[in-house]
Every structure is written in structure tokens, then in C-alpha cells.
Amino acid sequence: MKKSLKGDFIPGLVGLIFGLAVVILTLTGNDMAILIAKRRGSVPGPGFFPIVCGALMILFGLALVIRGLRQNGTVNYFDMTDEMKSNAKIALLVLSGLIVFMILWKLTNYFIPLVFVFAIYLNLLFKRSWLFTIIFSVVLTAFIYFLFVRGFSVTFKV
Amino acid sequence: MTAQVWASALSTVCQPLVILYLIVGVLLGICIGALPGLSATMGIALLTPITFWLPKAQGFAMMMGLWNAAIFAGGITAILINTPGTPASLTQSFDGYAMYKQGKGGLALGINTVYSFIGGIISIIMLMLFAQPIAEFTIKFGSAEYFMIALFGLSMMVAVSGGDVLKGLLLGVVGIFLSTIGIDPINGTMRFTFGSVDLGAGINFIRTAEVLHQIYTRNKEQEAAEHEQRKHNLALGRVLPPAKQTLRLLPRTGIVSLIATVIGAIPAAGGDISAVICWGNSKKFSKEGDKYGHGSEEGLAVSSAANNGVIGGAMITMLTLGLPGDSVTAILLGSLTMYGLQPGSKMFTENADFTAQVMLLMILANIAFLIIGLLTAKVTAKVLNIAQPTVWAAVSILCIVGSYCIGNSFTDVIIMLIMGVVGFFLKVYNFPTGPLVLGLLLGPTMESNMRRALTLSRGSWSYFLTQPISCVILVLVVLTFCIPLIMDARKKRKS
Structure with a gap:
């Protein structure tokens, strides 16, 4: 990675682009008037706050970009150790698990059985013992079932 | 209210x-408040x-128990796993979690319990005397x-930026923008919803990012050492704050409780606004302001008393005016009506007996969570001093449950996931998420009221200065911006 891209340059650029997108969406959106003319003077419309926020995001994003360039590679947020590299894989697997859980939930509506399976998956991912995994998954699933489904009548149907 | 009314109540x-x-309510409140994603309002x-099947004294006993305990319990997970159980506990995670990492988890829980009790009792006394x-x-x-008021809250953005003001300001503005997603509060226009009806209700935020980031930065050796250290410290550490410290902090937390009561009495201003305003100002004016956010016992006490x-305060506006002070009292108003009571000034004349019961129930709920909180603090700290992966697994699943229960919406769960990924990168890039x-x-309160005020004044910005209370708050x-700067300059000149 280039030296200048290591520090605050990228987050600043993301902030700047996000701000620009907000400004463009506000200016081109339907019914997103920034100011609404009244008989005497004008009052802020639905687009007023978003446009102010967008402009400020551009300003602060730009300041971060400049700071990132000035850091000239002295700050690196992705200086990963070997352990962090393997941790990143686990984090990615947790995220993938969450996505699969949500897809299956949407398709089947079997929320409680899925909670049980997901709890097992997470514990195996974190290399917990089988006995702990089973006890933890049963206790957590039972807790959610009795408190939310039975106690508070939440249906978890999507 | 006469002595006879109080005696009968x-x-x-x-x-x-x-x-x-009442005790069932307190226990339920502790569970709900301590679970990330579940709030007192939801509880x-x-x-x-369920309470409609019960006589009103029993039904309200359960609800008062749940409400008071849930706000207090939000601080437990803020302290032990850096995940606020309720929005009002945000500032408790700044100092509480740092204390926990320093091996003072028991004391942090004790401070949370004692000062939540003090804050609660002072506000109830205010309710009894000055409603x-x-x-x-x-x-x-x-x-x-x-x-x-919202601007006052937002002025604390710098205080919660943790040293990097530029990144804090950028994220603060992003937060205000995200709060504009959904139905426009004045015109009813759909903004940035891209046709999604679910997005119309806006965005709710739960900290899944914390889990992903903790997994990513995990250092097994250090984790094992910290775990052992905490176990050792928890076994030896005290829970009850020292009497000397309690006496020292009493005036500050007393003032904070009074301010919190007034903020609570303002319709729609809740514990989240109160905690941020009180913590931020206390940091600015305290001698040990530098320690705030890094494990300050005073900072934690102030946050606990404030929420x-x-x-x-919220009960004052509900009982005297029939207006909801916050989202919980909005639901309680409905309950009162269902029991055939008319909230308003008649609550202190025709229904004085029941009003006195509610106040006494609130005191009892505070006493109940004080006792339960102190007795179970060490056990709670030990239970939650479990291996990090267990916390991650539980929080990942509870975040799904919590985000769904907020609005019974699958979209909220998807947003939770997206915010989790975005939040992960923010943490990697050292952005303060406060x-x-x-x-x-605070975005919605600020936007809707600014636009409403300008509509009333036909676009005149001087309206904010011509309204006496508004002008005083602006001053x-x-x-609060200038005094710390002047104090700093004087310190520098002296040194």
C-alpha cells in the first residue's frame, strides 16, 4: 500500500464521498426542498438538515484527507500481526454465519432452532469444548424462548 | 397530600x-436492562x-420495579462488557469498562448501584415536594x-470524542444525518428510504461492531493474563464505595440528580440526553476531568445518578400535566387510562391515594435494586468475567433478538448487521463511536424543533434569542464551551 494511503487518508476520503453522495441525493431528490418560501421569509425544508450534514461531512472528510497525506505513512491502522490475521478470518466467519443465519431465518421462519444451531456454530468457531457448547447453546436458546416467545409473545416471524 | 393519604398508601x-x-418487576428489569438491545421502554x-389482569397497585408495582431497575441495570453490561444495556448507559461504558479492565469491576458495579439509587431517590423526593x-x-x-436542549447535548460531542476531535465531529455529523433517514418530522416526506417502508421508522443502532472488533484485535496471551488478573482483583476487591468517597461525591451527584430531574420533566428528553449533558459538564468542571473516560469513579457516579x-422528572410531567416525559411514561399514560384514571392535576386531588402509592412504589423499587444490586454485584461480575468468546457468542445472538424486538422488523436486523461491519472499520481506524x-x-429532537421554531417565527433566527428560556440555555x-478554555488558560499562566 502507498505510504500516503495508510493513515487517515482513506477514512477521510470515504467521509468526503459519503458527504458528496448525501448532497447530490438531497439536491436531486423529490420533495427535498432545502428552504420553503413562506409569505414572509423562508423556513428550512426536509432537505435542510441533510444538506448541512453533507456539507460538514465534506469539510471534515477533506480535513482528514489532508491529515492523512501529512502523516505520510507514519500511521498505519492495518499493521497486522500473525495472530490478528487469523483473528480476521474468525471475524469474517462470524459475519458469514450471521448472514447465513438471517437468510435461513427469512426463508424458514424457524428462529428458535436456528438460534440453537448458530450458538453451536459460534462456540465451535471459538474452539470451546463440546460439553460447554451444548450447555451454552441449550441455556441461551431456552432463555430466549421462555422470555421472548412465551413471556412476551414475540413471534419472530419475518 | 395529607398524612392520612400517605398512611393509607x-x-x-x-x-x-x-x-x-415489585420484586418480580425489579428482577425482570435487571434482566431486560442488562441485555444489549433491550430497553426499559421495550420492557x-x-x-x-400482562399487568391489565392485575389490580392497579400490583400492576404498577411490577412496572415501577421494571422501569427503575432496567435503567440501573443498563450500566451492568456497560461496565462489564462495554456494551450499554440501554441508550441511557452510554456514558457509563466510558468509565465503567475502564475500571473493570483495571480490576475494579466489583467497585464499578457498586458505584453504579449506589449512585443510581441516590439519583433515583433524589428525583422521587423532588417529585413528592415540587411536582x-x-x-x-x-x-x-x-x-x-x-x-x-438538544444543542446543549450535542455540545458534548467534543467531550466524548476521546482526544480525536476531528474524527469525533465527522462521526457526530454522520450520526445526525443517519437520524434524518425516514419520515420527515414536519412535512412527512420520506427521506433516503429508497422505497423501503421499514426504513420509514428510522435507524436503530446496536453495538455489534464491538464484537467483531474484539475478535479481530484478540491477543490470547494478554487476554488470559487479564482474565486471571480480574479474577484475582474481583476476589479481593470491594463492592461498596468507601464512605469517604461517597461523602465527597454526594454534593456533585446531588446536583446532577436535581439537573437530571428537571431534564426528565421536559417532555421527550430522556435518560440518554440527561446522562450525556451531566457527564460532559461534570468532566469540564471537575478537578479530575482528565480522568473522565479513563476509569474515573467520579465520572461513573455522575453518569449513574444522571440516568x-x-x-x-418524567413522572412529574406525566402525573401533573398528563404529558409523557419520555417514551416509558408515554406507555404508562395508556396504562393509567386503562385503569380508569385521568392523568393531570386531579391525580393529586381525586386520585391522591393512588399517586402516593406510585411514589412509594418507586422508592421501594429503588431500595429493592439497591439491595439486589449490591448483594449480586460480585456474583454478576464473576458470571460476566467469563471467557471473551462466550460473551461474543451471547452478544451476537442477543443483538439479533434485540434489534428485531425494537420494531418487530427484519430490516432493523439487516441495519444492525451493516452498522456492525461499518462500526468494525471505524474502530480499526480509531474513530470514537460516542x-x-x-x-x-439527539438529531431528531434538534431537527424537528429547530424547524418547528423557525416555522412559528416565519424564518426568523432571532426567535431563539428572544425566547427567555431558550436564550438562557444558549448562554x-x-x-460550557468558554469556561473550561478560560480555566485552562489560567492554569497555564499560573504554571
């Missing part, structure tokens, strides 16, 4: 069944239909004043 609330329901909303004048004062608040101090939450919480905002 006391005899009712001391009945075994009422006490039993009361879920409990209300009418406070209600008359807060009813004068219009949109200009609400806007200024429970709101409850009495300002984002602050912007999300306070300016002073």
Missing part, C-alpha cells in the same frame, strides 16, 4: 403480593398487557427551548 404498598410483584411495552412548580416551569418549554435521576450515537439520539451552551 403505605399500607397498600406493604401488602405481600404488591411487594412480590414496559411488553409487560403492560407542581417543576411541571409549571417545564410546560413553558417550546420548540426553541427543545432545540437548545436514574430522570425517572422522577459522537455517532450522540448524533443519532449556558456558550459558557
Whole structure:
């Protein structure tokens, strides 16, 4: 990675682009008037706050970009150790698990059985013992079932 | 209210069944408050239909128990796993979690319990003594004043930026922008929803990012050492704050509780706003302000007193004016009506007996969570001093449950996931997430009231200066910015 891209340059650029997108969406959106003319003077419309926020995001994003360039590679947020590299894989697997859980939930509506399976998956991912995994998954699933489904009548149907 | 009314109310609330329901409510409140993603509002909303089957004293005992305990319990997970159980506990995670990491988890839980109790009791005393004048004062608040209150809250953005003000400001503005997603509060226009009806209700934020980031930065050796250290410290550490310290902090937390009561009495201003305003200002004016956010016992005490101090204030506007002080009292108003009671000034004349019962129930709920909180603090700290992966697994699943229960919406779960990924990168890039939450919480109050005020004044910005209360709050905002700067300059000159 280039030296200048290591520090605050990228987050600043993301902030700047996000701000620009907000400004463009506000200016081109339907019914997103920034100011609404009244008989005497004008009052802020639905687009007023978003446009102010967008402009400020551009300003602060730009300041971060400049700071990132000035850091000239002295700050690196992705200086990963070997352990962090393997941790990143686990984090990615947790995220993938969450996505699969949500897809299956949407398709089947079997929320409680899925909670049980997901709890097992997470514990195996974190290399917990089988006995702990089973006890933890049963206790957590039972807790959610009795408190939310039975106690508070939440249906978890999507 | 006469002594006879109080005596009759006391005899009712001391009945075994009422006490039993109160304790059930407190225990439920502790569970709900401590679970990330579940709030006191949600707990009361879920409990209300159940209480209709009970006599009103028992039903309200359960609800008062749940409400008071849930606000206090939000601090438990903020302290032990750096995940606020309720939005009002955000500032407790700044100092509480740092204390826990320093091996003072038991003491942090003790401070949370004791000062939540102090905040709660002071606000109830205010409710008993000054309900009418406070209600008359807060009813004068219009949109200009609400806007200024929100601005006052947002002025704390710098304080919660953790040293990197530029990144804090950028995220704060992003938070305010995210709060504009959904239905426009004045014109009803759909903004940035891209055709999604679910997005119309806006965005809720739960900290899944914390889990992903903790997995990513995990250092097994250090984790094992810290785990052992905490176990050792927890076994030796005290829970009850020292008497000397309690006495020293009493004036500050007393003032904070009074301010929190007034903030609570302002309709729609809740524990989240109160905690941020009180913590931020206390940091600015305290001698040990530098320690705030890094494990300050004073900072934690102030936050704890501030979020429970709101409850009495919210009840003032509900009981005297029939207006909801916050989202919980909005649901409680419905409950009162279902029991055939008319909230308003008649609550202190025709229904004085029941009003006295509610106040006494609130005191009992505070005593109950004080006892339960102190007795179980060490056990709770030990239970939650479990291996990090267990916490991650539980929080990942509870975040799904919590985000779904907020609005019974699958879209909220998807947003939770997206925010989790975005939040992960923000943490990697060392962004302070406090300002984002602050912007999300205060953005709607600020926007709707600013626009309403300008509509009323036909676009005249001087309206904010011509309204006396609004002008006073604006002066306070300016002073809270300037005084610390002047104090710093004087210190530098002296040194």
C-alpha cells in the first residue's frame, strides 16, 4: 500500500464521498426542498438538515484527507500481526454465519432452532469444548424462548 | 397530600403480593436492562398487557420495579462488557469498562448501584415536594427551548470524542444525518428510504461492531493474563464505595440528580440526553476531568445518578400535566387510562391515594435494586468475567433478538448487521463511536424543533434569542464551551 494511503487518508476520503453522495441525493431528490418560501421569509425544508450534514461531512472528510497525506505513512491502522490475521478470518466467519443465519431465518421462519444451531456454530468457531457448547447453546436458546416467545409473545416471524 | 393519604398508601404498598410483584418487576428489569438491545421502554411495552389482569397497585408495582431497575441495570453490561444495556448507559461504558479492565469491576458495579439509587431517590423526593412548580416551569418549554436542549447535548460531542476531535465531529455529523433517514418530522416526506417502508421508522443502532472488533484485535496471551488478573482483583476487591468517597461525591451527584430531574420533566428528553449533558459538564468542571473516560469513579457516579435521576422528572410531567416525559411514561399514560384514571392535576386531588402509592412504589423499587444490586454485584461480575468468546457468542445472538424486538422488523436486523461491519472499520481506524450515537439520539429532537421554531417565527433566527428560556440555555451552551478554555488558560499562566 502507498505510504500516503495508510493513515487517515482513506477514512477521510470515504467521509468526503459519503458527504458528496448525501448532497447530490438531497439536491436531486423529490420533495427535498432545502428552504420553503413562506409569505414572509423562508423556513428550512426536509432537505435542510441533510444538506448541512453533507456539507460538514465534506469539510471534515477533506480535513482528514489532508491529515492523512501529512502523516505520510507514519500511521498505519492495518499493521497486522500473525495472530490478528487469523483473528480476521474468525471475524469474517462470524459475519458469514450471521448472514447465513438471517437468510435461513427469512426463508424458514424457524428462529428458535436456528438460534440453537448458530450458538453451536459460534462456540465451535471459538474452539470451546463440546460439553460447554451444548450447555451454552441449550441455556441461551431456552432463555430466549421462555422470555421472548412465551413471556412476551414475540413471534419472530419475518 | 395529607398524612392520612400517605398512611393509607403505605399500607397498600406493604401488602405481600404488591411487594412480590415489585420484586418480580425489579428482577425482570435487571434482566431486560442488562441485555444489549433491550430497553426499559421495550420492557414496559411488553409487560403492560400482562399487568391489565392485575389490580392497579400490583400492576404498577411490577412496572415501577421494571422501569427503575432496567435503567440501573443498563450500566451492568456497560461496565462489564462495554456494551450499554440501554441508550441511557452510554456514558457509563466510558468509565465503567475502564475500571473493570483495571480490576475494579466489583467497585464499578457498586458505584453504579449506589449512585443510581441516590439519583433515583433524589428525583422521587423532588417529585413528592415540587411536582407542581417543576411541571409549571417545564410546560413553558417550546420548540426553541427543545432545540437548545438538544444543542446543549450535542455540545458534548467534543467531550466524548476521546482526544480525536476531528474524527469525533465527522462521526457526530454522520450520526445526525443517519437520524434524518425516514419520515420527515414536519412535512412527512420520506427521506433516503429508497422505497423501503421499514426504513420509514428510522435507524436503530446496536453495538455489534464491538464484537467483531474484539475478535479481530484478540491477543490470547494478554487476554488470559487479564482474565486471571480480574479474577484475582474481583476476589479481593470491594463492592461498596468507601464512605469517604461517597461523602465527597454526594454534593456533585446531588446536583446532577436535581439537573437530571428537571431534564426528565421536559417532555421527550430522556435518560440518554440527561446522562450525556451531566457527564460532559461534570468532566469540564471537575478537578479530575482528565480522568473522565479513563476509569474515573467520579465520572461513573455522575453518569449513574444522571440516568436514574430522570425517572422522577418524567413522572412529574406525566402525573401533573398528563404529558409523557419520555417514551416509558408515554406507555404508562395508556396504562393509567386503562385503569380508569385521568392523568393531570386531579391525580393529586381525586386520585391522591393512588399517586402516593406510585411514589412509594418507586422508592421501594429503588431500595429493592439497591439491595439486589449490591448483594449480586460480585456474583454478576464473576458470571460476566467469563471467557471473551462466550460473551461474543451471547452478544451476537442477543443483538439479533434485540434489534428485531425494537420494531418487530427484519430490516432493523439487516441495519444492525451493516452498522456492525461499518462500526468494525471505524474502530480499526480509531474513530470514537460516542459522537455517532450522540448524533443519532439527539438529531431528531434538534431537527424537528429547530424547524418547528423557525416555522412559528416565519424564518426568523432571532426567535431563539428572544425566547427567555431558550436564550438562557444558549448562554449556558456558550459558557460550557468558554469556561473550561478560560480555566485552562489560567492554569497555564499560573504554571
